[in-house]
Amino acid sequence: MGHDTNYQDREFKIIGTRVKRPDGIDKVTGRAKYGADAFAPGQLVGKVLRSPHAHAIIQKIDISKAEKLAGVKAIITSADLPDLTGSNRGMTDILENCMARGRALYHGHAVAAVAAIDEQTAKQALKLIKVTYKLLPHVTDVDEAMLPDAPIIQDFVLQDGKPSNIAGISTFGHGDVDAGFAEADVIVEKSYKTEQTHQGYIEPHACLANVSSDGSGELWVTTQGHFSFRVVCSTLLGLDMAKLKVTSSEIGGGFGGKTHVWTEPLALALSRKANRPVKLVMTRDEVFKASGPTSSTSMDIKIGAKKDGTITAATAMLRYQDGAFPGIWGMLGAMTAYACYDLKNVKTVGHDVLVNRPKVAAYRAPSAPMAAFGVESTMDLVANEIGMSPLDFRIKNAAKEGTQASYGPVYGPIGIGPTLEAVKKHPHMRAKLKKNQGRGMACGFWFNFGGQTCVDLNIGPDGTVSLTIGTIDVGGSRASLSLIVAEELGIPYDQVRTNIGDTASLGHNDTTEGSRGTFSSGMAAIFAARDAVGVLRERAAKMWDIPVDDVVWADGVATATGAKHSNLPPLTLAAIAAKAASTGGPIAGHNEVVADNAGVSFASHICDVEVDPETGSTKIIRYTVIQDAGKAIHPDYVEGQFQGGAAQGIGWALNEEYIYGADGCLQNTGFLDYRIPVCSDLPFIDTQILEIPNPNHPYGVRGVGETSIVPPLAAIGNAVSHAAGVRMTHIPMSAPRILKAIDDAKA
Amino acid sequence: MMPRISLTSSLRDAVDGAESIELHAETIGEMFAKLAERYPRMADRIDAGIAVAIDGQIYRDDWNTKIPADAAEVFLMPRIQGG
Numbered sequence: 073m074g075h076d077t078n079y080q081d082r083e084f085k086i087i088g089t090r091v092k093r094p095d096g097i098d099k100v101t102g103r104a105k106y107g108a109d110a111f112a113p114g115q116l117v118g119k120v121l122r123s124p125h126a127h128a129i130i131q132k133i134d135i136s137k138a139e140k141l142a143g144v145k146a147i148i149t150s151a152d153l154p155d156l157t158g159s160n161r162g163m164t165d166i167l168e169n170c171m172a173r174g175r176a177l178y179h180g181h182a183v184a185a186v187a188a189i190d191e192q193t194a195k196q197a198l199k200l201i202k203v204t205y206k207l208l209p210h211v212t213d214v215d216e217a218m219l220p221d222a223p224i225i226q227d228f229v230l231q232d233g234k235p236s237n238i239a240g241i242s243t244f245g246h247g248d249v250d251a252g253f254a255e256a257d258v259i260v261e262k263s264y265k266t267e268q269t270h271q272g273y274i275e276p277h278a279c280l281a282n283v284s285s286d287g288s289g290e291l292w293v294t295t296q297g298h299f300s301f302r303v304v305c306s307t308l309l310g311l312d313m314a315k316l317k318v319t320s321s322e323i324g325g326g327f328g329g330k331t332h333v334w335t336e337p338l339a340l341a342l343s344r345k346a347n348r349p350v351k352l353v354m355t356r357d358e359v360f361k362a363s364g365p366t367s368s369t370s371m372d373i374k375i376g377a378k379k380d381g382t383i384t385a386a387t388a389m390l391r392y393q394d395g396a397f398p399g400i401w402g403m404l405g406a407m408t409a410y411a412c413y414d415l416k417n418v419k420t421v422g423h424d425v426l427v428n429r430p431k432v433a434a435y436r437a438p439s440a441p442m443a444a445f446g447v448e449s450t451m452d453l454v455a456n457e458i459g460m461s462p463l464d465f466r467i468k469n470a471a472k473e474g475t476q477a478s479y480g481p482v483y484g485p486i487g488i489g490p491t492l493e494a495v496k497k498h499p500h501m502r503a504k505l506k507k508n509q510g511r512g513m514a515c516g517f518w519f520n521f522g523g524q525t526c527v528d529l530n531i532g533p534d535g536t537v538s539l540t541i542g543t544i545d546v547g548g549s550r551a552s553l554s555l556i557v558a559e560e561l562g563i564p565y566d567q568v569r570t571n572i573g574d575t576a577s578l579g580h581n582d583t584t585e586g587s588r589g590t591f592s593s594g595m596a597a598i599f600a601a602r603d604a605v606g607v608l609r610e611r612a613a614k615m616w617d618i619p620v621d622d623v624v625w626a627d628g629v630a631t632a633t634g635a636k637h638s639n640l641p642p643l644t645l646a647a648i649a650a651k652a653a654s655t656g657g658p659i660a661g662h663n664e665v666v667a668d669n670a671g672v673s674f675a676s677h678i679c680d681v682e683v684d685p686e687t688g689s690t691k692i693i694r695y696t697v698i699q700d701a702g703k704a705i706h707p708d709y710v711e712g713q714f715q716g717g718a719a720q721g722i723g724w725a726l727n728e729e730y731i732y733g734a735d736g737c738l739q740n741t742g743f744l745d746y747r748i749p750v751c752s753d754l755p756f757i758d759t760q761i762l763e764i765p766n767p768n769h770p771y772g773v774r775g776v777g778e779t780s781i782v783p784p785l786a787a788i789g790n791a792v793s794h795a796a797g798v799r800m801t802h803i804p805m806s807a808p809r810i811l812k813a814i815d816d817a818k819a
Numbered sequence: 820m821m822p823r824i825s826l827t828s829s830l831r832d833a834v835d836g837a838e839s840i841e842l843h844a845e846t847i848g849e850m851f852a853k854l855a856e857r858y859p860r861m862a863d864r865i866d867a868g869i870a871v872a873i874d875g876q877i878y879r880d881d882w883n884t885k886i887p888a889d890a891a892e893v894f895l896m897p898r899i900q901g902g
Contacts, residue, residue, distance in 0.1 A: 242897070243828040271902075295842075328902020343850055403829075403897060434902035480827050481872030481894035521879050587899025666881035768876060778902060 075665065078090035079765045079772045087771065088359070090708045091565045093551040095322070097132030107278030107294030108353045110143040114143050116187040116279065118342050118352030119194035120202050120335060122362060123176030123183055125719050126210035126428040126736025127223065130203060133184055138200035143193035146346035147201070149184045150174070153341055155351055156310045165397040167308050170337050176205065177225060177396035178428045179737040180361025182335070182483045187342040198597050208737035210428040211237070214393040215370050217427045225426040234344025235428040239398035244406050244479050245387075245419035252385025252417030253665025256376025258457040264446040266785065266803040267481050268368035268730035271435050272723070272748045275324025278358045281339035282349040286810025287341060288315040294323050296330040296544055297583025302575045303331045308337045309344070313753040319574040320544045327720070330436030331585050334363050360741040364433020365730060367392040367401045371446040381460050381468040385417040386410055386478075390443060404439035408782075409447050410478035411517035412674060413486050414471045418478045426739035428736050434585060436717060437518040441724065441785050445803060447515035449787030453762040453799065458480045462790070463501070466515060466676075467492045487700030487764045488515060488674035494760055495676045500696045509693060515673045516782025520775035522667030523582035525592040528573070528696045529557065529600040531608075533653075535559065539600070540573040541593045547716070548709030549778065550588040553597050555705055556771070560601035562628035563645055579664050587775025590705055591766075592667035597768050604661030611655040612643045659737045671774045675699035677718065677783040683795040688811030690726055690792055696758040714780045715757040721784020723749040729804050822886075824850065830869070831882045833860040847871050848882030850893070868898030 098104040135147045150173040157163035167173075172181045184201050186196035208224040216222060217237040224235045231238050253259055279293035289311060295301050299319040306313040323330065339352040339743050356361070372389040388409040392402035393531040406422030420443075455465035477483055495501060495513060501815045505511060528540040539557050541782025543549065550570040558565045582588070605625045612630035613620040618637060629642035650657050680694040697714040727747040729741045740746045785803055792810065793799045798817040802809055825839040834840055842857070844850035851869075854863040863889070870879045872894040878884045879898055886893060 245848075331900075331902065400897065400900060404899060407897070407899070434900055436902040438900060438902045478894050480825070481877070482875045482892050484875035519877065519878070519901070521899065521901060523880055586899075588901070623871045667875045668878040668884065672877070 075539065077595065077770060078765045081768055084559060086565060087555055087705055088666055088707060090706065091551060091555060094554065094569060095545065095550060097230070104325055106180040106784065107215045107321045110280040110292040110351065111198035111319065112280055112282055114348035115349040115351050116189060116346055116348045117191045118185060118187050118339050118357065120182045120186040120338060121198045123172065123181040124177060125205055125207055126177055126179045126212065126491045127208040128176045128205040129207055129208060130172060130176060130183060132204040133458045134202040137186065138197040139194065140374070141197050141200060143187060143189040144197045145189065145348060146187040147184060147197070148338065148341050148345060152211060153337070153579055154367055157307060162326050162808055163307055166304060166333065169397055170333065175518045178430050178437040180358065180430060182338065182362065185338045185342055196680065212427050212732045212736050214368055214391050214425050215428060217393065218391065218423070225428060229398065229426060236651045238423055238466060239394060239426055240403060240424035241362060241405050241424045242249055242403035243419065246275065246476055247417030249385040249387055249417045249419045253376045255378065255384040258454060259374065260450055260453045260457060261372070262372040262801060263460050264371045264373065264449065266369045266442045266445060268365050269433045269724050269728040270360060270365040270746065271327035271329040272720070273325030273327060273329060276354045276356060277334055277363060277567045278353040279336050279339050280349060280351045281336070281343040283340055283344040284719050285347055287312060289342060291316065291318045291336060292321060293318060294321045294330060296546070296585055297324065298544065298812060299542060299575050300583045301333055301336060302744065304333050305337050305340055311341055317576045320572055323544055323546055326546055327436045328438060328585060329364055332433050337534065340817060345389065349694045357741040358485055360655055360746065361738055362430055364431055366435035366447045367394065367432050367439065367442065369414060369442045371443070373446040373450040375450050375454050378457055380456050381458060381465050383413065383415055383469045386415055388420040388443065390421065390426055391423045392439060393432065395428060395429045396426060397431045398426065399424055399432050399440045401432055405443040407479035408440040408517055414475040415478060420633055436720065438524050440516065440518055440782045441721065444514060444516050444782050445785035445789055448783065449789050450530045452790045463492065463496060463513060470564060485764065485767065486672060486674060487762060489674040490762050490764060491674055491698045492701060494698045494762060495698050498678065498696060498698070498760065500694060503694065505680060506797055507676055508685060509680060510793065510795025511678065511680050512787045512794060513676060513678045514783040514786035516779055518587070518673050518779040518782060520591070520670035520673050521586040522588050522592040522670045524580055525583055525596045525665040525667050526579035527593060527596040527600050528578060529604050529807060531604060531645065533647050533649055535567070535644065535649040537563070537568045539568060539570040540577060541570060542578045543589045543593045544572055546584060546589065547713055549593065550628065552590045552705040553593055554596050556597045557601050560598055561605065561645065562626060568728045574587065575725060577718040587673070587777040588610055588670060591670050591769065591773050591775045594705065594771065594773055595667045595769060596663040596665045599659040599663040602659050603663060607661065608648050608657050611648050611652065611659060614655045615643065615648065615651055616640055619721040620717040643807050663667055669768040671702060673700060673774050673776070673779040675783055677787040679787040679791045681788060681791040681795050683792055683810060685796070685814060688807035688814065691809065692722055692755050693701040696760070697780055698760040698762065699776065699779055700762045700764045700774060702775045703768065703772040704761050705771070705773060706760060710761055710776050710788045711759045713776045714759040717778070717780025718757045718784055718810065719749055721781045722754060722788065725785045725803060725805060727804050727806060729806070822890045822893050824893045824895060829897060830864055830895055833864050834858045844886060846882065846886060847884045848902060850886060851882065858899060864869045870896050
């Protein structure tokens with residue numbers, strides 16, 4: 073540490089330009105290597121046997137026939153994965169989720185795994201494994217799981233000393249909500265539901281594991297955090313962390329779903345047992361059944377306001393399902409629900425509830441979109457009741473510097489007000505609507521965070537610069553980080569190449585989550601480049617044989633200062649690098665930092681829809697995202713994050729839904745039945761970047777990756793409700809659901 | 820003068836139900852050490868992860884962070900997760 077992380081206002085030369093991304097050509101030509109593209113000599117194919125039941129005791133697993141099948145090299149069950157977690161609850165849950173331990177907790181829960189010489193043999197072996205189940209009653213609905221007679225998912229979860237599916241109750245807020253509601257002229261109470269969705273990344277989970285008989289191992293994997301994967305996998309398998317090298321592949325989307333391990337420990341265990349490399353690629357069916365979707369929810373929202381538009385009190389009772397293992401998803405919903413507003417009296421309660429569904433994982437600003445749907449829908453209803461425009465109602469109550477956030481602390485400088493003012497000025501708000509069309513808007517909040525980060529910057533003998541980072545690149549961060557290094561060194565962007573290092577190359581880096589990639593690695597890159605500049609000045613001083621204090625670095629060259637050095641021509645970075653061998657050896661910069669204080673983020677979205685009253689189908693006509701980015705290092709990729717979040721939100725709002733049958737089994741495990749938006753479903757998504765510098769980053773950067781998915785459910789919900797003339801309270805607003813709401817309203 | 824340390828509701832049971840407490844510390848690490856000493860049940864909570872908001876800025880990881888003597892607010896909240 074010891075670096076000044078404060079924002080320094082300055083004129084940028086290259087930051088903010090729209091340069092080409094270094095990984096672009098590889099990605100569009102097929103050269104880029106994703107999770108499934110790795111190959112090792114002698115590799116085996118791994119396959120996982122999964123529970124066909126939602127909830128069952130596993131009485132017996134007979135692998136005797138499968139073991140005898142020619143070409144089968146290893147079979148593992150939970151017996152091959154002893155609990156080495158030291159009673160760490162979180163790790164124990166991960167272990168049990170990776171492989172069932174005596175009971176199957178959801179449809180698709182892994183029960184056994186096979187490594188064989190080819191896929192056909194592996195699949196045949198799975199069929200030969202005989203599992204004897206004793207079925208248990210199941211529950212997949214969050215409200216039903218909270219009933220007193222609901223089947224209990226986990227025995228260790230207690231409420232008031234009794235077994236319960238309520239794994240956590242988290243309360244936030246301040247003031248006196250009862251007194252606040254007593255002051256209100258108008259009170260609106262409404263209940264909402266949102267269904268479970270998947271992140272929908274196009275690349276399924278895939279890895280190649282190779283464990284040697286000496287206990288060392290390698291894992292090639294698609295992940296958002298290869299360092300975290302190393303921690304978890306080495307803990308679960310009892311491997312020496314330094315002997316497990318994890319290399320991240322290119323990633324075909326993650327959105328939070330690749331922050332967790334699913335099959336990777338199984339691939340390592342199979343490789344260890346078979347003493348051969350094992351490649352394990354999940355099918356789409358498995359990704360839906362057994363990776364980590366987001367919560368389904370049930371919510372009660374209540375907001376009271378005076379006729380002048382002042383909110384006097386607000387509450388939210390939130391029930392989020394966590395799948396079969398405890399999480400913090402209800403808590404996050406409760407923290408974010410009212411974060412956009414300045415409220416004197418507010419109370420939110422988040423329930424984390426266990427059900428027989430897969431373990432919930434983070435999904436882009438996890439839990440915030442659902443809470444925002446309930447709150448922002450109710451905000452519209454209150455505005456309507458008091459005869460105020462929804463936009464002016466939000467502006468009147470927007471949080472600002474000094475507001476006590478509903479989740480506790482007092483805000484510093486924040487950007488919700490400016491995004492709302494930008495909405496007011498945006499031409500989208502003045503565009504005329506046609507018949508059956510409606511407009512909605514909504515606000516959203518996400519925390520952002522930084523975390524442990526480590527980078528290396530090396531200057532080659534030819535003066536080109538290589539930056540090695542440990543945060544994987546989901547959306548263009550390599551281009552952004554190369555821009556930062558080029559800016560600091562004063563050299564062209566093309567002279568810098570950013571690469572992702574494996575776990576043996578750098579110190580620990582936290583996972584790329586929480587919108588931290590460009591924020592935290594950007595901060596480390598700035599300091600590493602400044603470190604290298606110090607070395608470059610020293611080398612120039614040696615080449616000139618003058619004191620280093622007489623050397624300055626600017627615009628990519630070392631210049632000797634003072635009248636007595638006026639005859640010395642400037643030295644370029646390439647000229648200094650060429651003489652490195654004789655001036656002290658390789659020239660490098662390094663930095664490790666805990667990049668805290670990422671700065672909270674706000675967005676406001678506007679959406680126009682057209683609803684067909686005959687069919688209930690909805691078309692998005694126009695969509696605008698306005699968000700504070702702090703400083704947009706590479707505007708294309710900031711806009712890409714804004715558009716991507718909105719696109720995912722559109723799918724979530726209108727179509728996407730996990731559908732469980734009465735048997736507790738997931739019914740729609742493919743993209744034909746689980747419909748994510750395609751290009752023809754989407755308008756061009758307009759964006760407006762606001763740049764309100766984060767005071768705690770040298771360039772003013774804030775995270776931008778997540779907030780854009782928070783407002784869409786509510787913005788579209790408000791638009792659809794206005795177009796259809798009936799308030800929609802259940803996400804997704806699929807055509808049958810809209811049609812039913814229209815018909816119910818007529819009845 | 821040291822600001823009062825406020826706690827989110829889910830942490831209060833570990834400090835005998837108090838909404839806020841007085842404690843002098845110059846860094847987040849020192850504050851956590853003193854909290855764990857005074858309230859032993861806080862030790863597990865600290866291990867599980869607590870974020871600290873100092874005058875509205877959220878610190879999740881760096882325990883070397885200084886707590887300014889003139890800070891208006893120190894707020895302990897759950898350590899959050901992102902996607």
